Amino acid sequence: MIQIENISKSFGDKDVLKNVSAKFEKGKTNMIIGASGTGKSVLLKCIVGLIQPDEGKVLFDGRDFYESNIDTQKQIRREVGMLFQGGALFDSKTVEENVRFPLDMLTNMSASEKKERVFFCLKRVGLENAADRKPAEISGGMQKRVGIARAIVMNSQYLFCDEPNSGLDPQTSLMIDNLIQEITHEYNLTTIVVSHDMNSVMEIGEYIMYIHQGHKVWEGNNKEILDAKSPELQEFLFANNLVRKFKEEKSR
Amino acid sequence: MKALGKYIIFMGKLFRNREPLKVYLSRMMDECIMVGNNSIMIVSIIAFFVGAVIVLQMDNALDSPFIPISIIGFAEREMVVLEFAPTVTAIILAGKVGSNIASELGTMRISEQIDALEVMGINSASYLVLPKIVAGIIMFPPLVIYSAFLSILGGYVLVMLTGLMSVADYFYGLRMEFDPFTVPFALIKAIVFGFIVTSISAFKGFYTKGGALEVGQSSTSAFNSSSILILVADLLLAKLLL
Numbered sequence: 002m003i004q005i006e007n008i009s010k011s012f013g014d015k016d017v018l019k020n021v022s023a024k025f026e027k028g029k030t031n032m033i034i035g036a037s038g039t040g041k042s043v044l045l046k047c048i049v050g051l052i053q054p055d056e057g058k059v060l061f062d063g064r065d066f067y068e069s070n071i072d073t074q075k076q077i078r079r080e081v082g083m084l085f086q087g088g089a090l091f092d093s094k095t096v097e098e099n100v101r102f103p104l105d106m107l108t109n110m111s112a113s114e115k116k117e118r119v120f121f122c123l124k125r126v127g128l129e130n131a132a133d134r135k136p137a138e139i140s141g142g143m144q145k146r147v148g149i150a151r152a153i154v155m156n157s158q159y160l161f162c163d164e165p166n167s168g169l170d171p172q173t174s175l176m177i178d179n180l181i182q183e184i185t186h187e188y189n190l191t192t193i194v195v196s197h198d199m200n201s202v203m204e205i206g207e208y209i210m211y212i213h214q215g216h217k218v219w220e221g222n223n224k225e226i227l228d229a230k231s232p233e234l235q236e237f238l239f240a241n242n243l244v245r246k247f248k249e250e251k252s253r
Numbered sequence: 254m255k256a257l258g259k260y261i262i263f264m265g266k267l268f269r270n271r272e273p274l275k276v277y278l279s280r281m282m283d284e285c286i287m288v289g290n291n292s293i294m295i296v297s298i299i300a301f302f303v304g305a306v307i308v309l310q311m312d313n314a315l316d317s318p319f320i321p322i323s324i325i326g327f328a329e330r331e332m333v334v335l336e337f338a339p340t341v342t343a344i345i346l347a348g349k350v351g352s353n354i355a356s357e358l359g360t361m362r363i364s365e366q367i368d369a370l371e372v373m374g375i376n377s378a379s380y381l382v383l384p385k386i387v388a389g390i391i392m393f394p395p396l397v398i399y400s401a402f403l404s405i406l407g408g409y410v411l412v413m414l415t416g417l418m419s420v421a422d423y424f425y426g427l428r429m430e431f432d433p434f435t436v437p438f439a440l441i442k443a444i445v446f447g448f449i450v451t452s453i454s455a456f457k458g459f460y461t462k463g464g465a466l467e468v469g470q471s472s473t474s475a476f477n478s479s480s481i482l483i484l485v486a487d488l489l490l491a492k493l494l495l
Contacts, residue, residue: 049372071270077374078372079374081373085369087365091366102373106276106373107374116288187349194388
C-alpha cells in the first residue's frame with residue numbers, strides 16, 4: 002500500500018499541489034485523474050521521488066520515502082516499476098536489452114537467468130518476437146508494452162503509469178488498460194495510473210482520485226463516479242460525449 | 254554564478270552513490286570509441302590541411318633572404334605542438350564530441366529516459382556522465398599527438414610536392430631548438446580540455462528543459478561555453494606552465 006499525507010508542492014509563486022492525502026491499496030488499479038495542468042503528473046513524480054514535495058509524506062508500506070536514508074530509498078526504488086508517457090525506452094538498446102537493463106544494473110543474476118526472466122516478461126506482454134528490434138522500429142503501443150515489461154522485470158511491488166494511453170488508438174488503449182489491470186491483479190501490485198482518459202477510468206478505475214487545481218476534490222471508484230456530486234468533477238466527466246450519453250441512458 | 258554553483262553540485266553528484274565499477278568499465282569503452290575512434294577522420298583531415306597551409310603561409314610571409322628557410326619547419330613545430338594540436342583540436346572536438354554529448358543527454362532528458370534511470374534507483378548523472386568525462390580525459394591526449402603528427406606530415410607532403418624548400422631544411426627546422434617540455438605541456442592541455450569539453454557539454458545536456466528546440470540550443474550552448482573555457486584555460490595554462 003502507498004499512503005500520501007498532506008503533499009504540497011509549489012513552483013515559484015504557483016501552488017501546484019495543496020495538502021493532498023490518499024491511500025492507494027495493494028492489488029487495485031488506483032487512478033489519479035484531472036484536467037491537464039492540475040498537478041496529477043507532479044503528484045506522481047512526488048510519489049516516485051522524482052520531485053521532492055515541499056511538505057508531506059509518502060509511505061511505501063509504512064516506509065517514509067523522504068525520511069529514509071539513501072539505502073532504504075534505493076531499496077524502495079528497486080521495488081518500483083514505472084511506465085512513462087512516451088515509453089522512455091533507451092534508443093540505443095534493443096527491446097530485449099531495454100527490459101534486461103534493470104537486471105544488468107541492479108542484480109547479480111546469471112546471463113541465462115536474466116534471459117529467462119526477460120523473455121518471461123516479454124511473453125507476458127505479447128512481445129517475445131520483437132526482442133531484437135530497436136524502440137524506433139516498433140509502434141507506440143508496442144513501446145508501452147515494452148515499458149510495462151521493463152517495469153515488472155524486477156518483480157516490482159509498485160507500478161506507476163503516467164498517461165499510459167497518450168497517443169494510442171482506442172483499441173490499443175484498451176489493450177494497455179487491460180494489461181495494466183491484469184498485471185496488477187496477477188502480481189498483487191500497488192498500481193497508480195495517472196490519466197485523463199475517461200474510457201480508461203471507467204474501464205479499470207478501482208480507486209479514483211480526482212484532482213482539481215492542486216486539491217483532491219473527490220475519491221471513489223468507477224461505479225460511483227457518474228453519481229459524484231462534485232461540480233468540478235461533473236464538468237470534467239461530462240465534457241466527454243460518450244460519458245454524458247452513458248449517464249443519460251443510465252438515468253432513463 | 255548560479256550556473257557555476259549548479260555545475261559544481263553536478264560534478265559532486267557524479268561521485269556520490271556511484272554504481273559498481275564494472276558498470277562504468279563497459280560504458281567507458283563505448284565512450285572512448287565515441288570520443289576517440291569516431292573523431293579520427295575529422296581530426297585527420299583538418300590537421301593534415303592546416304599543417305600544409307601553415308608551411309605555405311609561412312613561405313609567403315618570409316621574404317627576407319637573411320632568414321633561413323628552415324625557420325618554416327621550426328614555426329610549423331612550435332605552432333602545431335603548442336597551439337594547433339591541443340587547442341584547435343579541442344575546439345574541433347567541442348563541436349563534434351561536445352555537441353554530440355549535449356544533444357544525446359538533452360534528448361534523454363526530454364524523453365524521460367533520465368527519469369527512468371532515477372526511478373530505478375540509478376545515479377543517472379554518474380552512470381551517464383562519468384564515463385564520458387573519463388573517456389574525454391583518456392582520449393584527448395592521443396588525439397592531440399595524432400593531430401600534431403598529421404599536421405607535420407601535411408607540411409612535409411606540401412614541401413615534397415611543391416619544392417618550396419628541401420626536405421632536409423624542413424626536418425632541420427622541425428628539430429631546431431626543440432624544448433622537450435612543449436610535448437608534456439601539450440598533453441596537460443589536452444587533459445584539461447578533454448575534461449572541459451565533456452563535463453560542460455554533459456552539464457548543458459543533462460539540464461535541458463523543454464523539447465527538440467531546447468536540445469538544439471543546449472548543443473549550441475555546449476559548444477560556445479566549451480570553446481570559451483578552452484581559450485581561457487589555454488591562456489591560464491600558458492601563463493602558469495611556460
